[in-house]
Amino acid sequence: MYSLIRPLLFTLDAERSHDLTLDLLQTAYRTPGVATLVRRTYAGRIPALPVEVMGLRFPNPLGLAAGLDKEARCVAPLFDFGFGFLELGTVTPQPQPGNPKPRLFRLTRHAAIINRMGFNSSGLETFLGNLAAQPRHGLIGINLGKNKLTPDAQAIEDYLTGLRAVYANADYVTLNISSPNTPGLRALQDEAPLAALLTALKYEQALLARNHSRYVPIALKIAPDLDDAGIDAIARLLVERHVDAVIATNTTTMRPGLEHELKARETGGLSGRPLRTLSTQVIRRLYATLQGRIPIIGVGGISNADDAWEKLVAGADLIQLYTAFIYQGPGVVGNVVRGLAEKVRAYGATSLADALRRVRAA
Numbered sequence: 001m002y003s004l005i006r007p008l009l010f011t012l013d014a015e016r017s018h019d020l021t022l023d024l025l026q027t028a029y030r031t032p033g034v035a036t037l038v039r040r041t042y043a044g045r046i047p048a049l050p051v052e053v054m055g056l057r058f059p060n061p062l063g064l065a066a067g068l069d070k071e072a073r074c075v076a077p078l079f080d081f082g083f084g085f086l087e088l089g090t091v092t093p094q095p096q097p098g099n100p101k102p103r104l105f106r107l108t109r110h111a112a113i114i115n116r117m118g119f120n121s122s123g124l125e126t127f128l129g130n131l132a133a134q135p136r137h138g139l140i141g142i143n144l145g146k147n148k149l150t151p152d153a154q155a156i157e158d159y160l161t162g163l164r165a166v167y168a169n170a171d172y173v174t175l176n177i178s179s180p181n182t183p184g185l186r187a188l189q190d191e192a193p194l195a196a197l198l199t200a201l202k203y204e205q206a207l208l209a210r211n212h213s214r215y216v217p218i219a220l221k222i223a224p225d226l227d228d229a230g231i232d233a234i235a236r237l238l239v240e241r242h243v244d245a246v247i248a249t250n251t252t253t254m255r256p257g258l259e260h261e262l263k264a265r266e267t268g269g270l271s272g273r274p275l276r277t278l279s280t281q282v283i284r285r286l287y288a289t290l291q292g293r294i295p296i297i298g299v300g301g302i303s304n305a306d307d308a309w310e311k312l313v314a315g316a317d318l319i320q321l322y323t324a325f326i327y328q329g330p331g332v333v334g335n336v337v338r339g340l341a342e343k344v345r346a347y348g349a350t351s352l353a354d355a356l357r358r359v360r361a362a
Protein backbone atom coordinates (compact mmCIF):
# COMPACT_ATOMS: atom_id res chain seq x y z
CA MET A 1 0.00 0.00 0.00
CA TYR A 2 2.71 2.49 1.06
CA SER A 3 4.66 1.64 -2.12
CA LEU A 4 1.73 3.13 -4.07
CA ILE A 5 1.49 6.31 -1.99
CA ARG A 6 5.23 6.94 -1.58
CA PRO A 7 6.00 8.14 -5.15
CA LEU A 8 3.23 10.71 -4.75
CA LEU A 9 4.45 11.88 -1.34
CA PHE A 10 8.04 12.06 -2.57
CA THR A 11 7.06 14.50 -5.34
CA LEU A 12 6.20 16.97 -2.57
CA ASP A 13 8.64 18.94 -0.45
CA ALA A 14 9.74 16.67 2.43
CA GLU A 15 8.16 18.68 5.25
CA ARG A 16 4.95 19.29 3.31
CA SER A 17 4.59 15.58 2.70
CA HIS A 18 5.26 14.83 6.39
CA ASP A 19 2.57 17.29 7.53
CA LEU A 20 0.13 16.05 4.91
CA THR A 21 0.59 12.42 5.98
CA LEU A 22 -0.08 13.23 9.63
CA ASP A 23 -3.15 15.32 8.63
CA LEU A 24 -4.47 12.45 6.50
CA LEU A 25 -3.95 9.93 9.29
CA GLN A 26 -5.72 12.15 11.80
CA THR A 27 -8.65 12.69 9.44
CA ALA A 28 -8.89 9.02 8.41
CA TYR A 29 -9.06 8.00 12.07
CA ARG A 30 -12.29 9.97 12.49
CA THR A 31 -13.97 7.55 10.07
CA PRO A 32 -15.49 4.52 11.83
CA GLY A 33 -13.80 1.26 10.94
CA VAL A 34 -10.47 2.74 9.84
CA ALA A 35 -8.72 2.08 13.14
CA THR A 36 -9.87 -1.55 13.16
CA LEU A 37 -8.71 -2.04 9.58
CA VAL A 38 -5.27 -0.53 10.27
CA ARG A 39 -4.87 -2.57 13.45
CA ARG A 40 -5.78 -5.80 11.64
CA THR A 41 -3.47 -5.03 8.71
CA TYR A 42 -0.44 -4.05 10.77
CA ALA A 43 -0.41 -4.60 14.57
CA GLY A 44 -2.55 -7.71 14.24
CA ARG A 45 0.16 -9.44 12.19
CA ILE A 46 3.00 -8.73 14.56
CA PRO A 47 4.09 -11.50 16.91
CA ALA A 48 4.43 -10.83 20.64
CA LEU A 49 8.09 -10.38 21.52
CA PRO A 50 7.90 -9.03 25.07
CA VAL A 51 10.82 -7.38 26.83
CA GLU A 52 11.08 -5.84 30.27
CA VAL A 53 13.15 -2.68 30.46
CA MET A 54 13.16 0.23 32.98
CA GLY A 55 10.58 -1.75 34.97
CA LEU A 56 8.14 -1.54 32.04
CA ARG A 57 6.83 -4.43 29.98
CA PHE A 58 7.05 -3.71 26.24
CA PRO A 59 4.99 -5.93 23.87
CA ASN A 60 7.90 -5.81 21.41
CA PRO A 61 11.26 -4.00 21.50
CA LEU A 62 10.76 -1.68 18.50
CA GLY A 63 9.72 1.88 19.23
CA LEU A 64 9.09 4.96 17.13
CA ALA A 65 11.96 7.43 17.61
CA ALA A 66 11.30 11.03 18.65
CA GLY A 67 10.63 13.74 16.11
CA LEU A 68 8.00 12.14 13.90
CA ASP A 69 5.07 13.05 16.09
CA LYS A 70 6.32 16.12 17.90
CA GLU A 71 2.83 17.29 18.90
CA ALA A 72 1.25 13.96 19.92
CA ARG A 73 -1.22 14.14 17.04
CA CYS A 74 -1.27 10.56 15.80
CA VAL A 75 -0.90 8.36 18.86
CA ALA A 76 -3.66 5.87 18.00
CA PRO A 77 -2.59 5.17 14.39
CA LEU A 78 1.06 4.90 15.32
CA PHE A 79 0.25 2.23 17.92
CA ASP A 80 -1.95 0.46 15.38
CA PHE A 81 1.07 0.15 13.06
CA GLY A 82 2.49 -2.19 15.71
CA PHE A 83 5.21 -0.22 17.46
CA GLY A 84 6.05 -1.61 20.91
CA PHE A 85 6.22 1.95 22.21
CA LEU A 86 6.16 5.54 20.96
CA GLU A 87 8.48 8.37 21.83
CA LEU A 88 6.63 11.64 21.28
CA GLY A 89 8.17 15.12 21.05
CA THR A 90 10.60 16.78 21.29
CA VAL A 91 8.34 19.21 23.12
CA THR A 92 9.62 22.52 24.49
CA PRO A 93 7.99 24.39 27.40
CA GLN A 94 6.77 27.28 25.25
CA PRO A 95 5.61 27.04 21.63
CA GLN A 96 8.32 27.97 19.10
CA PRO A 97 8.46 27.89 15.30
CA GLY A 98 11.84 26.20 14.78
CA ASN A 99 14.24 27.14 12.00
CA PRO A 100 13.24 28.79 8.70
CA LYS A 101 12.12 26.43 5.90
CA PRO A 102 13.33 24.49 3.98
CA ARG A 103 14.77 22.50 6.87
CA LEU A 104 14.10 18.86 5.95
CA PHE A 105 15.85 17.10 3.04
CA ARG A 106 15.62 13.57 1.62
CA LEU A 107 18.74 11.85 0.34
CA THR A 108 16.74 9.15 -1.35
CA ARG A 109 19.63 7.19 -2.93
CA HIS A 110 21.13 6.76 0.53
CA ALA A 111 17.84 6.12 2.39
CA ALA A 112 18.80 9.11 4.55
CA ILE A 113 17.41 12.43 5.76
CA ILE A 114 19.05 15.67 6.83
CA ASN A 115 17.01 17.88 9.12
CA ARG A 116 17.56 21.19 10.85
CA MET A 117 14.03 21.55 12.21
CA GLY A 118 15.29 23.27 15.38
CA PHE A 119 12.61 22.00 17.78
CA ASN A 120 9.50 23.31 16.08
CA SER A 121 7.11 22.68 18.93
CA SER A 122 3.52 23.34 19.90
CA GLY A 123 4.66 23.77 23.51
CA LEU A 124 3.70 21.68 26.51
CA GLU A 125 0.12 22.86 26.87
CA THR A 126 -1.02 21.96 23.34
CA PHE A 127 1.02 18.76 23.39
CA LEU A 128 -0.65 17.56 26.58
CA GLY A 129 -4.09 18.60 25.30
CA ASN A 130 -3.55 16.53 22.14
CA LEU A 131 -2.36 13.55 24.17
CA ALA A 132 -5.32 13.68 26.55
CA ALA A 133 -7.78 13.71 23.63
CA GLN A 134 -6.64 10.32 22.30
CA PRO A 135 -6.93 6.76 23.47
CA ARG A 136 -3.59 5.20 24.35
CA HIS A 137 -3.02 1.52 23.87
CA GLY A 138 0.64 1.35 24.76
CA LEU A 139 3.73 2.75 26.38
CA ILE A 140 4.62 6.38 25.69
CA GLY A 141 7.92 8.14 26.18
CA ILE A 142 7.86 11.94 26.16
CA ASN A 143 10.97 13.64 24.83
CA LEU A 144 11.79 17.03 26.38
CA GLY A 145 13.83 19.92 24.96
CA LYS A 146 14.64 23.50 25.84
CA ASN A 147 13.36 26.63 24.15
CA LYS A 148 15.82 28.38 21.85
CA LEU A 149 15.36 31.69 23.69
CA THR A 150 16.07 30.18 27.10
CA PRO A 151 19.64 31.15 27.99
CA ASP A 152 22.00 28.16 28.28
CA ALA A 153 22.51 28.96 31.98
CA GLN A 154 18.78 28.33 32.56
CA ALA A 155 18.47 25.20 30.43
CA ILE A 156 17.92 23.00 33.49
CA GLU A 157 14.79 25.02 34.35
CA ASP A 158 13.25 24.12 30.97
CA TYR A 159 13.83 20.40 31.55
CA LEU A 160 12.41 20.66 35.09
CA THR A 161 9.33 22.45 33.74
CA GLY A 162 8.93 19.71 31.14
CA LEU A 163 9.34 16.89 33.64
CA ARG A 164 6.79 18.33 36.05
CA ALA A 165 4.28 18.96 33.25
CA VAL A 166 4.43 15.55 31.56
CA TYR A 167 5.14 13.34 34.57
CA ALA A 168 1.58 12.06 35.04
CA ASN A 169 1.21 11.27 31.32
CA ALA A 170 4.51 9.58 30.51
CA ASP A 171 5.67 6.00 30.90
CA TYR A 172 9.22 7.34 30.60
CA VAL A 173 10.71 10.76 29.94
CA THR A 174 13.68 11.54 27.69
CA LEU A 175 16.06 14.44 28.18
CA ASN A 176 17.13 15.41 24.69
CA ILE A 177 20.47 17.20 24.93
CA SER A 178 21.75 15.96 21.59
CA SER A 179 19.88 17.72 18.80
CA PRO A 180 22.45 19.48 16.62
CA ASN A 181 19.96 22.17 15.63
CA THR A 182 19.59 24.16 18.86
CA PRO A 183 22.67 26.30 19.45
CA GLY A 184 24.55 25.30 22.61
CA LEU A 185 22.37 22.26 23.37
CA ARG A 186 25.03 19.61 22.84
CA ALA A 187 27.32 21.39 25.32
CA LEU A 188 25.02 19.92 27.99
CA GLN A 189 26.74 16.61 27.23
CA ASP A 190 29.98 17.93 28.77
CA GLU A 191 30.73 16.47 32.17
CA ALA A 192 30.06 19.42 34.52
CA PRO A 193 26.80 20.69 32.94
CA LEU A 194 25.57 17.11 32.52
CA ALA A 195 26.25 16.30 36.16
CA ALA A 196 24.29 19.40 37.19
CA LEU A 197 21.39 18.54 34.86
CA LEU A 198 21.16 14.94 36.05
CA THR A 199 21.38 15.88 39.73
CA ALA A 200 18.54 18.38 39.37
CA LEU A 201 16.32 16.10 37.30
CA LYS A 202 16.86 13.02 39.49
CA TYR A 203 16.05 15.07 42.61
CA GLU A 204 12.83 16.33 41.00
CA GLN A 205 11.96 12.81 39.82
CA ALA A 206 12.19 11.56 43.42
CA LEU A 207 9.82 14.31 44.62
CA LEU A 208 7.37 13.65 41.80
CA ALA A 209 7.49 9.90 42.37
CA ARG A 210 6.48 10.47 45.99
CA ASN A 211 3.70 12.92 45.12
CA HIS A 212 2.29 10.79 42.30
CA SER A 213 2.96 7.43 43.98
CA ARG A 214 4.47 6.35 40.66
CA TYR A 215 8.08 6.20 39.47
CA VAL A 216 8.59 7.44 35.91
CA PRO A 217 12.02 6.50 34.49
CA ILE A 218 14.28 9.14 32.92
CA ALA A 219 16.36 8.42 29.79
CA LEU A 220 19.14 10.58 28.39
CA LYS A 221 19.46 10.88 24.60
CA ILE A 222 22.99 11.38 23.32
CA ALA A 223 24.70 12.28 20.06
CA PRO A 224 26.73 9.96 17.84
CA ASP A 225 29.44 12.60 17.47
CA LEU A 226 31.12 12.11 20.86
CA ASP A 227 34.67 10.76 21.12
CA ASP A 228 35.39 7.65 23.20
CA ALA A 229 36.45 9.66 26.25
CA GLY A 230 33.20 11.63 26.05
CA ILE A 231 31.11 8.45 25.81
CA ASP A 232 32.96 6.89 28.76
CA ALA A 233 32.49 10.00 30.89
CA ILE A 234 28.74 10.01 30.15
CA ALA A 235 28.46 6.29 30.90
CA ARG A 236 30.15 6.78 34.29
CA LEU A 237 27.82 9.69 35.13
CA LEU A 238 24.75 7.66 34.15
CA VAL A 239 25.74 4.94 36.62
CA GLU A 240 26.68 7.41 39.35
CA ARG A 241 23.40 9.35 39.08
CA HIS A 242 21.21 6.25 38.62
CA VAL A 243 19.79 7.44 35.30
CA ASP A 244 17.20 4.90 34.12
CA ALA A 245 18.25 4.53 30.45
CA VAL A 246 20.34 6.02 27.68
CA ILE A 247 19.18 6.51 24.09
CA ALA A 248 21.94 6.22 21.51
CA THR A 249 21.85 8.02 19.19
CA ASN A 250 20.45 11.22 17.79
CA THR A 251 21.37 12.42 14.27
CA THR A 252 24.96 13.14 13.24
CA THR A 253 26.64 16.31 12.00
CA MET A 254 29.12 14.10 10.14
CA ARG A 255 28.51 12.89 6.59
CA PRO A 256 29.88 9.34 6.49
CA GLY A 257 30.09 8.03 2.92
CA LEU A 258 28.38 11.13 1.55
CA GLU A 259 31.45 13.20 0.65
CA HIS A 260 30.38 13.45 -3.00
CA GLU A 261 26.69 14.04 -2.39
CA LEU A 262 25.72 17.67 -3.07
CA LYS A 263 22.62 17.55 -0.87
CA ALA A 264 24.72 16.28 2.03
CA ARG A 265 26.16 19.81 2.30
CA GLU A 266 22.89 21.02 3.84
CA THR A 267 23.41 21.96 7.47
CA GLY A 268 21.67 19.71 9.98
CA GLY A 269 21.54 16.24 11.49
CA LEU A 270 21.87 13.20 9.27
CA SER A 271 19.74 10.10 9.93
CA GLY A 272 19.04 6.82 8.18
CA ARG A 273 21.35 4.28 6.58
CA PRO A 274 24.63 6.31 6.67
CA LEU A 275 24.22 6.76 10.46
CA ARG A 276 23.88 3.05 11.23
CA THR A 277 27.48 2.05 11.93
CA LEU A 278 28.34 5.21 13.84
CA SER A 279 25.40 4.76 16.20
CA THR A 280 26.14 1.06 16.72
CA GLN A 281 29.73 1.96 17.66
CA VAL A 282 28.43 4.35 20.34
CA ILE A 283 26.14 1.62 21.72
CA ARG A 284 29.03 -0.86 21.85
CA ARG A 285 31.24 1.65 23.65
CA LEU A 286 28.49 2.53 26.15
CA TYR A 287 27.81 -1.13 26.85
CA ALA A 288 31.48 -1.77 27.61
CA THR A 289 31.15 0.56 30.63
CA LEU A 290 27.50 0.00 31.53
CA GLN A 291 27.58 -3.82 31.31
CA GLY A 292 23.80 -4.02 31.50
CA ARG A 293 23.53 -1.89 34.66
CA ILE A 294 21.66 0.77 32.70
CA PRO A 295 19.54 -0.16 29.68
CA ILE A 296 20.37 1.21 26.25
CA ILE A 297 17.79 2.17 23.64
CA GLY A 298 19.53 1.80 20.27
CA VAL A 299 18.56 4.05 17.36
CA GLY A 300 20.19 5.15 14.12
CA GLY A 301 19.85 3.69 10.65
CA ILE A 302 17.74 0.64 11.50
CA SER A 303 15.82 -0.43 8.41
CA ASN A 304 15.43 -4.21 8.81
CA ALA A 305 15.72 -7.02 11.36
CA ASP A 306 19.46 -7.48 10.76
CA ASP A 307 20.14 -3.82 11.56
CA ALA A 308 18.00 -4.12 14.69
CA TRP A 309 19.80 -7.31 15.71
CA GLU A 310 23.19 -5.61 15.24
CA LYS A 311 22.17 -2.93 17.75
CA LEU A 312 20.78 -5.46 20.22
CA VAL A 313 23.90 -7.60 20.05
CA ALA A 314 26.04 -4.46 20.55
CA GLY A 315 24.23 -3.88 23.85
CA ALA A 316 20.82 -2.33 23.20
CA ASP A 317 17.78 -3.55 25.16
CA LEU A 318 15.22 -1.71 23.04
CA ILE A 319 15.46 -0.16 19.58
CA GLN A 320 13.79 2.69 17.72
CA LEU A 321 13.59 3.93 14.15
CA TYR A 322 12.39 6.98 12.29
CA THR A 323 13.94 7.39 8.82
CA ALA A 324 13.13 3.85 7.62
CA PHE A 325 9.48 4.58 8.41
CA ILE A 326 9.61 7.47 5.92
CA TYR A 327 11.19 5.29 3.22
CA GLN A 328 9.32 2.03 3.81
CA GLY A 329 6.09 3.07 5.52
CA PRO A 330 4.35 1.22 8.35
CA GLY A 331 5.21 -2.22 6.95
CA VAL A 332 8.76 -1.79 8.30
CA VAL A 333 7.52 -2.32 11.87
CA GLY A 334 6.21 -5.83 11.21
CA ASN A 335 9.23 -6.73 9.09
CA VAL A 336 11.65 -5.85 11.88
CA VAL A 337 9.68 -7.50 14.71
CA ARG A 338 8.92 -10.67 12.72
CA GLY A 339 12.58 -10.93 11.72
CA LEU A 340 13.68 -10.59 15.35
CA ALA A 341 11.16 -13.21 16.47
CA GLU A 342 12.62 -15.58 13.85
CA LYS A 343 16.12 -15.00 15.19
CA VAL A 344 14.96 -15.79 18.73
CA ARG A 345 13.43 -19.03 17.46
CA ALA A 346 16.58 -19.88 15.49
CA TYR A 347 18.63 -19.63 18.69
CA GLY A 348 16.19 -21.96 20.41
CA ALA A 349 15.74 -19.21 23.01
CA THR A 350 12.66 -18.67 25.14
CA SER A 351 12.69 -14.88 24.82
CA LEU A 352 14.61 -12.04 23.20
CA ALA A 353 16.49 -11.44 26.46
CA ASP A 354 17.43 -15.14 26.58
CA ALA A 355 18.67 -15.05 22.94
CA LEU A 356 20.76 -11.95 23.62
CA ARG A 357 22.27 -13.45 26.77
CA ARG A 358 23.44 -16.41 24.69
CA VAL A 359 24.81 -14.26 21.85
CA ARG A 360 26.59 -11.78 24.10
CA ALA A 361 28.12 -14.60 26.18
CA ALA A 362 29.42 -16.41 23.05
Ligand SMILES: Cc1cc2nc3c(=O)[nH]c(=O)nc-3n(C[C@H](O)[C@H](O)[C@H](O)COP(=O)(O)O)c2cc1C
Nearest residue numbers: 065066067090115249250271272300301321322323
Ligand atom coordinates in the same frame (compact mmCIF):
# COMPACT_ATOMS: atom_id res chain seq x y z
C1 LIG B 1 13.03 14.89 10.64
C2 LIG B 1 13.59 14.41 11.93
C3 LIG B 1 13.26 15.06 13.10
C4 LIG B 1 13.77 14.62 14.32
N1 LIG B 1 13.40 15.25 15.47
C5 LIG B 1 13.85 14.78 16.66
C6 LIG B 1 13.42 15.37 17.87
O1 LIG B 1 12.59 16.28 17.89
N2 LIG B 1 13.94 14.88 19.03
C7 LIG B 1 14.84 13.85 19.07
O2 LIG B 1 15.26 13.44 20.15
N3 LIG B 1 15.24 13.25 17.92
C8 LIG B 1 14.77 13.69 16.73
N4 LIG B 1 15.18 13.09 15.58
C9 LIG B 1 16.17 11.99 15.66
C10 LIG B 1 15.53 10.61 15.68
O3 LIG B 1 14.73 10.43 16.83
C11 LIG B 1 16.61 9.51 15.64
O4 LIG B 1 17.40 9.61 16.81
C12 LIG B 1 17.51 9.63 14.44
O5 LIG B 1 16.79 10.05 13.31
C13 LIG B 1 18.21 8.31 14.10
O6 LIG B 1 17.28 7.29 13.79
P1 LIG B 1 16.88 6.88 12.27
O7 LIG B 1 18.16 6.72 11.53
O8 LIG B 1 16.09 5.62 12.42
O9 LIG B 1 16.06 8.00 11.74
C14 LIG B 1 14.66 13.51 14.35
C15 LIG B 1 14.99 12.86 13.16
C16 LIG B 1 14.46 13.28 11.97
C17 LIG B 1 14.82 12.54 10.70
